[in-house]
Amino acid sequence: MIGRSPLVVDRAIEQAAQEIVGQGATGVQIRSVRDGGVRTASAGLADVVAKSPVHDEGRFRIGSATKPFVATVLLQLVAEHRLRLDDPIEYHLPGLLPDGKTITVRMLLQHTSGLYEYLRSMPLTNDDFAKYRFKHFEPEDLVGLATAKPLDFRPGTAYSYANTNYLVLGMLIERIAGRPWGAEVTERIFAPLRMDHSSVPGDRIRIPGKHARGYQAVQRSLVDVTEMNPSLAGSAGALISTTADLDKFIRALVGGRLLSRPLLAEMTRPLPFTEGYALGLETRTTPCGVTVIGHSGGIPGYGTVAFTSLDGNRRVVASWTHGHDPGNDAARAVIDKVICA
Template sequence: MRSRFVTCGLAVAVTALLAGATPALAQPAAPPVTQDAAVRQAMDRVLADGAVGVQVRTTRDGRATTATAGESVLGTSWPVPTAGLFRVGSVTKTFVATVLLQLVEEDRVDLDAPVARYLPGLLPDGDAITVRMLLQHTSGLFDYVKALPLDGAEFFDIRFRPYTPHELVSLATDRPLDFAPGTDWSYSNTNYIVAGVLIEKVTGRAWDTEIAERITRPLGMRETSAPRGSVFIPGLHARGYFPVDGRPVDVTELNPSWGGAAGEMISTTADLDLFLTALVDGRLLRPAQFAELTAARSFTDGYGLGALSRDTPCGKTVWGHSGGIAGYTTLAFTTLDGSRRMQASLTNGLGPDSEDVVYGIVDATICG
C-alpha cells in the first residue's frame, strides 16, 4: 500500500563539529561509527522527519538486536515496545507471492498462463494478463487505491468500511489499463487483490488461510495474521497516526479490508525475521521458484515477483519489501545468503515523508 515519505540532512551534526574545530593535526582520529550508533542515527532521522515511534530488529552474522525510539503513544513518555505488533502493509505481497510460487511448484498454477484460465470473466483483459504479470506489476491494471479517498479527512469516510476483493477489482476494471500488458511496469495493488482471488479459486481456501497453513503456522509465526474485518491490532502495539490538516490523528483502529491480499496483514519484527530466514534458506521455495521471486526484468525497477531489491551503499544487495498503510510503515529486507537481515516498523505521525530517510534505516542496519 502507499507510504508517505522529506529529506532530512545532517546539518546540525556538521555544525556542531565545525563549531569547535582545531587544526587537523592536533585532533585525534574520530572513532568509527559503530553499527548500533549508525542505526540509532537513522532512527533519530526518521523521528525528526515526522514519525512518532520506531522499532528496528537487526541480524548480522547470527547476532540479533532490537532497538526502539520515540513514543508508543503520542504526547507520552511511553516507549515503543520491542516486540510490538503492527500493520505490515505491502509486505503482505511477499507472502502472497510465496504461496503462488508454491502452487507453481505443485503444478497447480502456471506463471505464464493467462489469468482468465483460472478466473474467467474477472478481468476484461484476463486473456492478455498472465499470473507473472500480476506478481511483477507488469499487467497494466489501474491501481484501485487511487480511486479510494485515502488522503486527509476524506479517509475517515471509509476508515471502518468493509470492502470485498471483487469491489476492489471493480474499482480498477472500471478504468482502462495503464499500458498494454507486459510492456511496462507500474506498481498496482490491484495485481495482488487478483492474486488473492486466484489463490482461493485454485485451492478452495482464502489467501490468508493458505498463508497460515503453508507459512506462518509451520514457521511458528504466532503473531502474524490477517484481521478478516477486525479493526483491532491483537496484542501489544504502538499507536499509528495519520495527518489531517497539519495535525496527527490516531488511526490505529481501522478496517484494513481495502488492503486485502495487497496489504492487510499484521505481524512483528521477530515474525518477519522468521519469514525472511525461511525464504532465503529454502524452506519455503525450491531454488527454481526462489529464482523467479528474485528475478527482476530490465524495466521493473528492481522488482521481482512480490519482492524488490535495494543496492545499499556498502555494496550489499538486499531483497524484501516495504509497506505502508494508514498509521504504519514497514521495512523487511535480507541479503540473499541471510547473513544480514532487518525489519522495522515506523509509527507514522505527520511523516515520515522522505523515502531516503526511511530507507536510511535499511542501509544503516545492513552496512553499519
C-alpha cells in the same frame, strides 16, 4: 564490513531510529541481524497521549510487506503444478478482468499487468480516509474500481506498481486452493515458521497485543487511525506482524525453506524495466555493494521495511508509526544504514 563490532551496529540502528523520528515519525522499532547476532533499537512514542515508549516487539500493520507472503503461496502452488506463472488469468478467473486473456499470473506478481491502481479512486490521506476507514470491502468490488478504468499500458510492456494486482492474486489463491488467501498464508507460512504473533485480521479493526498507535497528520494535527477495517487492503496489504516474525519469514525465504532454489531465483530476478521489482520482492543494491531483497510497506498509520542480504547474513526489519510521514526516503535510509553498518 562483516567484521564490524556489535557496538558499531548498535550505534547505527539507534541513529537510524532517531533519524526516522526526527523526520516525522511518532515512533519506530528496528531489528537488525548480523551473522546471527540480534540487535534492536526503538525511539519515539507508542502513544502520544499516554507518552508511553515504543515496545521492541510490538505488533503493527505491515501494509505492502504482505505481498511477499502472497507471492510465496502462489509460487508454492506453482511448485505443486496447480497453476503456471504464464497462465492467463482468464483461465482461472473467467470474466474478472476485461483483458484477462492477455494478463498472466507472472504479470500480476511483477506489476506489469497495466491494471489501474484501485486506490487512485479512493484516496487514503487526510479527511478522505474517514469515508472508508471502517467499511467492509469485497476484493471483487475493489478490483471493479480498477477494471472500470482503462489499462495504464499494454500488459507486459511496462511496470507500474498497483495494489490491484495483489487483490487479484488473493482471489486466484482462493480459486486454486479452495479457501481464502489468509488461510493459506497461515497454514503454509505462519504455522511452520512459528510466526505466533502474526495474523490475518479479516474485518477485525483492532491490532491484538502490544502495539504502537498509528497516526495521520491532518492540518498539522495528529489523528489516531490505529483502528481500521483492513479489508480495504486485503491480500495487497492487510497482515499484522512483529519485527521478529518478519525476520523469521525473510530468513526462511532466502534460506530455501519455503521455495525451491529455481523458484526463489524467479522470485528475485527483476526485468530490466521493473525498477528492481521481481515476483513479490523488491531488489536493490545498497551503497556498500550488498544486494538485498524484501519489501517495504505502508498503510494508514504504519510503515514497514523487511529486507535481507541474499546469503541471509544481514537482515533488517523496521516499523514506524507515521505521524508526519517521513516517506520512502526514510525506508531506504534504514536499509542502507543498518545493512552497511
